[in-house]
Amino acid sequence: MKSFGKGFVFGTIATISAVAGCVYAFKKTVVEPIEEREAILDEHRKRAMRKRRSAHQN
Template sequence: MKHFIKGFLFGTVATVGAVAGAALSFKKKVVEPIEDEEEKFEENRKRAARKSRSAHH
C-alpha cells in the first residue's frame, strides 16, 4: 500500500508540473506576443494622435 501511495503522489505531482509547464509555455509563445503587438498598436495610435494635434496648432 505504501508503494501505491508514493507512486500516486509522485504521478500527481508530475502531472501538475507538466500542466503548469504547458500553461507557462502557452503564455510565453501565444499570449505575450499578442499583448506586445497590442501594446505597439496602442503606442502608435497615441503617437499619431499627438502628431495630428501638433500639426493642427
C-alpha cells in the same frame, strides 16, 4: 500499499508539473507576443494623436 501511495503522490506531482509547464509555454508563445503587439499599436496610436493635434495648430 506503500508503493501505491508513493506512486499516487509522484503521479499527482508529475501531472501538476506537466500542466504548469504547458500553461507557461502557452503564455510565452501566445499571450506575451499579443501583449507586446498591443503595446506597440498603443504607442502608434498615441503618436498618431499627437501628430493629428499638432497638424491643426495655427
